Amino acid sequence: MQALTVGFEEEFLLVDAEGRPVPEFDTVCGWLTDKLEAADSARFKPELQLTQIETISGIHTSMTALASELRSARATLAAAGDACAVTVLPVGTAPQSIADDTPLPDSARYARIHDRYRGVLRDYTACGAHVHIGVADPDRAVAVVNHLRPWLPTLLAVGVNSPFHRGRDSGYGSWRIAEQARFPGAGLPPYARSADDYDARIATLLECGTLVDDHMSFWLARPSKVYPTVEVRAADTAATVDDAILQAVLTRGLVQTALNKLDEGVEGPRIDEQVGAAAIWAAARYGLAGPAVDPIEEIRVPAVSLLRSLVAWIADALTATDDTAVAKRLLRNVERHGTGAARQRRAAQPGLRHLVDTFRLTTWS
Template identity: 35%
Template sequence: MRSVGVEEELLLVSADSGEPQAVSGAVLASVGEDEELEKELQEEQLETGTRPRTQMVDLAVEVRRWRGAASQRARAVGAEVAALATSPLAVDPSLSPGERYRRMAQEYGLTAQEQLTCGLHVHVGVESDEEGVAVLDRIRPWLAPLLAMSANSPFWQGEDSGYASYRNRVWGRWPSAGPVEVFGSAGKYRERVRSMIGTGALLDEGMIYFDARLARNYPTVEVRVADVCLDARDTVLLAALVRALVETAARQWRADEPPAPVDVGLLRLAAWRAGRSGLSGELVHPVTFEPAPAESVVGALLDHTAPALSDAGDLALAKEGVEDLFRRGNGAAAQRAVFEETGGDLSAVVAEAVRRTVA
C-alpha cells in the first residue's frame, strides 16, 4: 500500500482580535527536535508535517497531533493557530528572515509581499520518477474537484472576495503556479524544470509551483492544489482521495492507458470555477468538461477512484467523508455562515476557525 503524508500551513492569529500575528520566530524558538513545525514565507504562518503513513486512522491521529502541538506552542506566546487559507481580517504580512525569502521579496515584489496563503500538500509514495510523471500526466483533470472540496478562503483583506478559494487566485500569481501539460516521461519533466529555471524567472527548483509535482526531497508525488482544510476530517478525506488518484493513475499507466489530452486552458478554467464556486454551485466535469453540479463532479471522482479506495480499505471512509462534507459544507461555507450569523463580525469568523482547527 502506498504511503501518504500531509503538510498543513496554519495561520497565526491574535487570541483577542483574530488579526494575524508575526510570531512564528517566537513559536519555533521553543519547538523540540521531535516536533514537525517549520517556518513559511511569512511570519504569520507555520507549517506542520506528518510522517508517511499507510493507514488513514494513523494519519488522522498525526494531523490532530500536530495541530494540537502548533496550538500549544502558539498559545505560549499569546497567539492561536487557525486552519484558514487566507486571513479574513486585513493584514500587512511580515517576511520571514532568511536569504532565500529576501531574494523572493526583491524579485517578485508585491506578489511576494502580499502572499499570506495557507495550503494543504499531500505526498503519496511512488516507485520511481517515471511512475511519478505518469501519475502527474493522468491526474490532471481530477485536481480541480479537490480544490472545490477544500475551498477555505472566501475573505481577503477584510472583504468577501466572491470566491470560495481566493487563495487559489492569489497563489496563481507566482510565475510557475497552476495546471500543466502532459509531460510523457520523467526525462521530459526534468527537461521542462531545467528550462524553466534556466529562464531566470524562477530562483530554484523549489519554486516549481505546479498544482502537482514530483517532490524534491521525497520519493513522492506532491499534490498542492488544495486550500488548508478547516476541519481535520477533510484533510484526511483529501489524503485518501489523492492516494487513490495516484494508485488509479499508476494502474492506468501499467495498463498502457494514455492520459486524457486535456488542454491546459481547459484545466485553468476548471480550476477557476472550482475556486469560484467551491461546493455551492456548478463545477466543470473532469470527463466531459461541461458544467455539472458539484455533487455529480465529486461523485465522478469517487467512481473513478473506487477500486483503489476499496483495495486500500478507504472506500467507506471516502463515501462517508464526502456525504458529511456536503452536509456541513467546506471551510468557505462555514466561514460565511459565521459571518452572516454574527452580522459581519470577521473576528468571530477567526475565533470559530481557531476552535474548529483543534476540535
Template identity: 40%
Template structure:
C-alpha cells in the first residue's frame, strides 16, 4: 500500500489491493529482468504506486484505499495500463499471472539489502522468476478486533483461494495444479493458514518467536494467508494468485471486504469464531490450489468435498448483507455471473493451450487480459 487508508463512513470499510505482475520479453517467451527500466519509464503521476518485488522480473502496484469499489477499479485500471505501457517501452510486456509458465535462466533478485539478506538466509528456496499474488487490505483500525476477524474468516479463505487460481503452467508443462504458485510459495517457512489467535498479544508473541527462530527476518515476512498489516491499520488477506482481469480482482476484493464486515457483525453479536482444525484447513487450501474453481473444495463445516462453485455461492449468500451495505451487490452479482461463464484464470489458460498446444497462446491471452 502506498497511502494511509482513508476514513470510511460509519459502518463501512475501506478497501485497497496490491497486485504483483510478471515481466516477459516482448519478442520471445521468457521472463525479462528489466524492472528498473520499467519503473524509470512509469509516468510521474503513477510512480508512488509502483515498486519492486523480490525478483527483477517482477513489479508490484498498489491501489489507493477507497470505500467505493468502482473507484478502486478505475485506479487499478489506470495503474495496469500505465505500467503495461512502461513495460512495452522497455521491451517487455506486463502479465498478470501467478507463476512464469515458460523456462529460462533464473532471475537475479532486486539489488536491495533486505532481498539480499533473504537470499543469503533462505538460499535456493524460491528460484525462478517470482511468484505473483494479490493482497487485499480492509480497514480495521483496532488490532484486537483485527485478530478476532482473522479467526472468524479462516473457514472461507480456501474458497477465495480457489477463485484466484491462475498458474497451471510452469517451466513449459501443465503441473496438474490450478495454482502452482501456491505450491511453490508454501516452501517458505512462514506461509500458510493463519492459526487461531487468542489475542493481539498472542499474535505478537508468535511473530516475535518466528523472528527469533530465524524462519522470518522481520514482520514483513509473516506470510500467513491473513494477517494484521505491518504498516497500516488494516486486515491483510494474501491468499492467492494475481487475477488475470480486473473483473476477477474486484470480485475477490469485494467478497473479502464483505467477509470482514460479516465477521465484525458476528463479533459484535457475541458469536464465537468457528472451530476449525488447522490440519484440515491446510488441506482445504491444498485442494483449492489443486482443483481451483472448477473442481472440488473442502466444506469446512461438515468436512466433506463439495463443488467449489457450491461453496462460493454459499459465501456470496453469507456476505450478501455486507455487499449490499457497501453498494457492491449489483456489481458483484454481475461479476459472479461472468466468472461462472468464462471460468477461473487457470481454466482460461488451459483452454487457450488446448487449441493449438502452444504456450505462446497462453501468454498472449493473459497479456491481453492484464490490460483489460
C-alpha cells in the first residue's frame, strides 16, 4: 500500500518575555523575506492576528522527512524571532491577554472577518495544528470526514496545549476550543451525504451571513478548499515536533482506515450532535487527564481508554505504512511526560515567564 501524503500547517504566537502577544508579524516576515529564498519564505504566512504566524510544510509520505522539515521551519522562525527581539511560542493560546489596541492585519479579507466577528476576534489568540492528508476525490473526502467525526475528540485530547488565558490557568487543557466555540461553524463538522451536500451547507451559512467566505469555518475536520486533502485541525499547536508528528501519524491512520472502510461499503457512523459536542467539550476540558465522552456509545469513559481504542482501530493502517513503532514511541512520550497542557502547567509553577522561557522556539529545538 502506498502511504497517503501528509502536509502540516503550524500556527505560532509572537509574544514578549512575559507571554503577552505582540503584533510583530510584519517585522518577522520581513526578516524571513530578506534572509531566505522566495520559495522558502513563502512557507511563512499571516494569520487572523498580527501576533501570529503560520508555517506550511511541503508534501511528504515519510514521517521522518516531515519531522525534519518541521524542525527546520521552527529553527528558522526562532532565528527570526531572535533577530527581531520577539519570542515565538508553540502554544494554543497566549498566556497573557492581547492588548485592546493591537493593530489589525492589512488585508481586505481579514478586515471583513474582524468587522463581522468584532469582540470575539479582538481577544482571539488561538493557534492550531492542521494536518492535511491526501484524498483527491471530493465525495470520498467528505465521506472520510464522516468517519473521522467520532475520533476528533480523542485527537484533541492527546493534542491539548492551551491551558492559560489572561494570565491564569483556565482549568481547560485546550482553551483554544473554548475560544473557537464562540464562532459559527465550529466544533464537529456536519455529517454530509456528498461533496455537493457539504458545499450546500457552507452556502447556507454564507447566505445566513454567519461565515465571511467558504474558507472561514472552524470545523475540526473538513475537505480542504485549497488542496486535494482532508484537513484535520483538532489539536492545538504542538509544543514539540514529536507532538506534531504524533498528530500526523494518528490522523493519517484514521484517514486510511476510513478509506478502507469505504472500500468495504461501510459509511461513517451517525452520532448524536449534542453528545458529539459534549465529547469535544470533555476533551478540551480534561485532555487525557480525566473523563471523556464516547460519542458512539454515549457514555463517560477514561480518556486514555478512547486513545487506546483509536490506536487499535488504526492498527492495520499503521502497520501498512511502517508507522507502528513511531506511534508507540510518541505515545509513550505522552504517557511519561503528559500532554502539552500538562507540561505547560508544570513549567508555569515558578511563573509565566518561566513557561515562556521553557516553551519558546529555539534554533536548536
